[in-house]
Amino acid sequence: MRAFSYERVSSPAQAVAAAARAPGARFIAGGTNLLDLMKLEIETPGHLIDVNGLGFDKIERTPDGGLRIGALVRNTDLAADVRVRRDYGLLSRALLAGASAQLRNKATTAGNLLQRTRCPYFYDTNQACNKRQPGSGCAAIGGFSRQHAVVGASDACIATHPSDMAVAMRALDAGVETMRPDGSRRTIPIADFHKLPGATPQVETELTPGELITSVKLPSPVGGKHVYHKVRDRASYAFALVSVAAIVQRDGSGRVALGGVAHKPWRVEAAERELPRGAKAATAALLADARPTEQNAFKVTLVERTLDAVLTDARS
Ligand SMILES: Cc1cc2nc3c(=O)[nH]c(=O)nc-3n(C[C@H](O)[C@H](O)[C@H](O)COP(=O)(O)OP(=O)(O)OC[C@H]3O[C@@H](n4cnc5c(N)ncnc54)[C@H](O)[C@@H]3O)c2cc1C
Numbered sequence: 001m002r003a004f005s006y007e008r009v010s011s012p013a014q015a016v017a018a019a020a021r022a023p024g025a026r027f028i029a030g031g032t033n034l035l036d037l038m039k040l041e042i043e044t045p046g047h048l049i050d051v052n053g054l055g056f057d058k059i060e061r062t063p064d065g066g067l068r069i070g071a072l073v074r075n076t077d078l079a080a081d082v083r084v085r086r087d088y089g090l091l092s093r094a095l096l097a098g099a100s101a102q103l104r105n106k107a108t109t110a111g112n113l114l115q116r117t118r119c120p121y122f123y124d125t126n127q128a129c130n131k132r133q134p135g136s137g138c139a140a141i142g143g144f145s146r147q148h149a150v151v152g153a154s155d156a157c158i159a160t161h162p163s164d165m166a167v168a169m170r171a172l173d174a175g176v177e178t179m180r181p182d183g184s185r186r187t188i189p190i191a192d193f194h195k196l197p198g199a200t201p202q203v204e205t206e207l208t209p210g211e212l213i214t215s216v217k218l219p220s221p222v223g224g225k226h227v228y229h230k231v232r233d234r235a236s237y238a239f240a241l242v243s244v245a246a247i248v249q250r251d252g253s254g255r256v257a258l259g260g261v262a263h264k265p266w267r268v269e270a271a272e273r274e275l276p277r278g279a280k281a282a283t284a285a286l287l288a289d290a291r292p293t294e295q296n297a298f299k300v301t302l303v304e305r306t307l308d309a310v311l312t313d314a315r316s
Pocket residue numbers: 026027028029030031032033034035051071097098099100103106107108109110111112113114115162163164165211212213214237238239240
């Protein structure tokens with residue numbers, strides 16, 4: 001692990017000022033992803049800014065009937081919140097499908113959104129990886145690609161985004177609230193927050209250097225039946241091969257977002273028109289541009305079958 005300096009901050013203004021003073025610095029929250037990456041020297045920040053003292057650990061009602069989730073709310077607390085369980089069941093279920101109880105006690109809302117891919121070549125510093133070392137190539141293309149993306153990938157990177165929580169937030173139309181080093185604030189719609197890899201897979205989100213996530217806002221509840229179904233190689237402590245987050249209304253209309261298939265949570269609003277016609281039609285529309293590899297072509301069928309199970313569950 002490379003040497004780094006460390007400071008604790010107690011206000012968002014202090015946090016962004018510290019980031020502006022030390023280019024390349026990183027915020028640290030639960031540390032469950034960042035510290036692993038630092039130990040492997042995949043991330044080598046010279047300075048860490050500990051944001052745990054910012055007080056962003058509350059979940060509050062917004063004037064429009066939605067919820068504002070502080071950036072530091074732990075995954076366990078978010079999943080257990082009575083308002084989340086009642087009105088945003090999808091989010092609670094997605095969180096509980098992630099990691100382990102121990103990790104969820106530490107992992108934060110912002111850190112979960114910003115966790116990095118689990119592509120094995122990204123973690124193996126002997127392998128070519130455009131995300132870890134831009135311009136070095138992509139060992140997954142032509143390599144072991146069973147877990148990788150089937151849609152929205154590029155010739156530079158076929159990694160997937162590993163978060164369960166982010167898939168639910170995509171279906172819920174969340175907004176990511178931030179503060180920039182100049183003190184300005186903005187809300188980034190979750191649809192635009194994560195990027196597709198294109199030619200620059202190392203650029204994973206819309207955040208600019210030193211931009212701090214302060215909270216995530218959920219719009220007012222939309223009702224319907226909330227189902228999150230995660231398919232993985234073992235029952236716990238495993239990332240999704242495919243996951244389906246769905247909100248289904250009584251008339252058969254609804255929303256669907258997919259995990260494990262792309263570099264970002266995958267939702268195609270136009271495809272949701274096909275939901276009343278069933279999983280086959282909806283999957284065809286959702287994955288119309290799929291370009292799977294030989295090893296992960298099974299994910300297309302897996303999405304269709306998982307969506308079918310989710311729709312059956314939602315209508316029961
Ligand atoms: C064994 C294991 C299994 C796991 N399984 C799953 C799983 O099944 N599903 C799943 O979804 N996740 C899983 N995870 C990932 C886990 O959910 C993430 O590691 C966790 O959510 C990251 O949150 P954190 O607070 O620890 O982030 P940190 O590690 O502290 O930070 C992660 C990133 O976010 C940045 N950051 C943190 N806070 C802010 C902020 N306020 N503003 C701007 N940047 C910020 C940091 O700079 C860093 O780049 C697993 C992790 C492990 C280790």
